[in-house]
Amino acid sequence: MSRIPTRHLGRYLLHGRLPRKGCLYTVGLSSLQAPTYLQATRPIHVTASSDGASSTEVPIIPLRKKLKDEAKQLKKESRKNKTQKGSAQTVDGWELTVGIEIHAQLNTARKLFSPAATSFNDEPNSHVALFDLSIPGAQPLFQPQTLIPALRAALALNCDIQPVSRFDRKHYFWWDQPSGYQITQYYEPLAKNGSITLLARDGIAPEDGDSVTIGIQQIQLEQDTAKTLAQPGDAHWLDFNRVGVPLIEIITRPEIHHPRTAAVFVRKIQMLLNAVDACVSGMETGGLRADVNVSVRRTGDTTGRLGTRTEIKNLSTIKAVEDAIIAERDRQIAELEAGGSIVGETRGWTLGSKQTRRLRGKEGEVDYRYMPDPDLGPLLVSDDLVRHIKESVAYLPDRELDELVDRYGITAKDAVSLMALDNGVRIEYFYNVVEHLGNRLRETSGQSLDLKKYAPLVANWILHEFGRLAVTDKSSPQEDESAFGITPDGQCTRVPVTSLAELLYHVHQKKITGKVAKELLLALYQGGLGESGGVTAAIDAHDLWFHELSEEEYGALVQSALEGEDRVLKEFGGKKIYPQGKLMYLVGKMLRLGPAERIDPVNAEKAMRTRIEELCGRSV
Structure with missing residues (x-):
């Protein structure tokens, strides 16, 4: 078969036209179709030629116009979403349940298990101890000063401080974790059973009423990972300054039912941690990150079981928390209404996106192989220390x-x-x-x-x-x-x-x-x-001082503003309802007629009121 000329191929790809010579044309136009993308974007018109034969013509849509139309449609959908955001808190027939895990960097001078200094702006890999790099033989050494901001945070969240807590190993392999495990507190955490109350003034969803109380299941100490710096050519650099930086993980109970309330909760946590000087920085600078667990079930479900949950990792702004929850809730509902099922998995979110994306299957306790850390003893916290810190965070x-x-x-x-x-x-x-x-x-x-x-x-x-x-x-x-x-x-x-x-x-x-x-x-x-x-x-x-008009000058300006406004003045004398809009119209006219830099709007309104009362015989 001879090679198809480029011009023929172009006519087919761009317009759906076939050459009149060759094997393709002999099978007949009725048995062939234009490419699917042409069918979707361009209507095909059949016209009669001079010899009576029919031919197809596909009107060309310029790429610039097509992109412009798509941008207009996206903008229209964005405006629609903004106007409906208040109603996006609920979906008829469905109940949303959200639990949140917040990771916050503690405001300490030392790392959690090494004497290396915490560093966020210094040269990469300039504050790294042997244990941070998991050098064979290096042992973890708990730094007592890291406990103070963690206790302040826990007490601010009304938690019960556990007199004895222990450290565990959470096993997973990734390049930012050189030891192959993370030291955390899974079985016996630092604090339990806290709560935080959100009020209407905090901005919670109207459906939550005047207030809503969210339970804090536990707060645990754990170490941070290295910082990954992406480079050109699919390369990644690692800054181990962040390895071992002390974190607290705040885990809520699944008691949040509206996306906006979840976002307000994260903002309130950030404010509380900053107020008690526990957290080094906010979400915008990377000092606080949130993971949300989202599940849905039908309203009136009598089983009492929550739906299968998915986790959205590393949300870095308050707005992202609300938007990601709404997107994932809608995805799950659409999947269930179509007869499908929800799979427990970890998903990601990109700022400005409308959909979450799958990252990996959901890990469980078995996957992480939690085990007590053999190199660290129990952490003991005395009652007098708790009382002293509680007084300081009142x-x-x-x-x-x-x-x-x-x-x-x-x-x-x-x-x-x-x-x-x-x-x-x-x-x-x-x-x-x-x-x-x-x-x-x-x-x-x-x-x-x-x-x-x-x-x-x-x-x-x-x-x-x-x-x-x-x-x-x-x-x-x-x-x-x-x-x-x-x-x-x-x-x-x-x-x-x-x-x-x-x-x-x-x-x-x-x-x-x-x-x-x-x-x-x-x-x-x-x-x-x-x-x-x-x-x-x-x-x-x-000479920028305000030289206000005198009383006589205000009177003259009022008179000028009332000229030709007899119909407006009748509104003040003939109606029981006070026409505030008409009064402000006249005051606005005063501001336009007079020297704006010498007029006090409050005094201008008083002068206009006084004059109208004189003319209309009624109190304005």
Whole structure:
């Protein structure tokens, strides 16, 4: 058979056309079909030629247009998923059950079983002891200082500390575990029977009501593995600095039934561990990782048994926890409704994905061959040590959040954000600014003001205006965890505490406008006020003070705004329901007509109310 010319092959592959000569054409067009991908994407039209014979024509869809249409469809589906996220917490006829395992790196200077220093940013393989590499003859030596942050974490989660715990070997072979086993606590862990209560203000799913309590089955000490660094050419480098870094594994009971509540639980754990100084960093920097076990069963199942569970490994963000649970729940339900069955297995998740993927079959106790470690004796914890640490962790995030809401007048949502940002140092910065601003206001008025009068202003700027700064200015490298260089004691290198307090003092006293204050904050952040002598000096130098309109000028502006608005004024005199929207329409007109830099919207509204009351004869 002669070779098919490229042009003929191209016509067939791209358009489904066959050459008129040769054996392929002689069998007849009716017995042949275009490639399946053409059938799926391009409709085939049959037309009559000049000699009466029929021919097929497949309209060509340009690749660029096809990709553009697919992108539009994905965007449409994404918007649909966002609008339905609130309702994605449940599926009619099915019950979801989730258990979570959280691995957190402890805040210690030494590794768990060797005197080598814990290191996260130093040169690779610069802090490695003989035992870390499993050199023959090297023995594990428990480092007592690693116990303190683990106890603080366990007590913060209301666990019972076990007076005697023991270490076990969990056997598996992988390149990041040189000994071929991991030392953990499987049979007799450090702590048991804890719990954590999540409230509605934490952001749990509405279906959980005002609160939900999640049980903590156990907390165990264990060692971390080496860090794998992928390289070009399918090569991997190993950094053994992380081998032996102390971890705690927090294992919950299967008592979570909504994806959002599971995500809130992980966020609350991260906040608690940071508050008691137990965890070295959060999920975003790799210091905390979550594995979730997902199962589904039909609502009203009378057997009392949970469905077959699958485990999703190494979720590294709060959002990934919720999204992965939803995806796996939907996959299992679809499989069961199609008549299939769920296989116990370990699955993975990629950020931005819509489906989990199979990694391997699920290992069990037999696969890991758990056995007591013969080289390590029991770990004994005395009652007096537990009592001492329990007293030091009495001030937990829920208590602090209550104080921020009740005493400082901050919304629960803003309070949670302040406590969570920058690994907890943002809230310390907030306290420092509030203290300096309160002192300045007291010096001016001669009396102490209620915190609720000015603390919400500070919170708003530290949360929202600082967030805009980080988006606006991307020119300078960010060497700190915080884009603002906030230190653990609440000081800031980019926007000093005293400078922000001075700026907000002028805002609170209405001596400068919000627009001017935002420009000054950006200048502070970029280091542009260093030569001007500070915030107040910069305002003086550029005459940025707020020169508000006089009472007479407000009156004239009100009159101008009311011209030609007789129909709007009738709404105030003829209806029982107060037309707030009409009033704000008139105030907005005032702001457009007058000099915006000299108008206080609150005083503008007062002037408009007063004038309408005079004209309409009713209280507005």
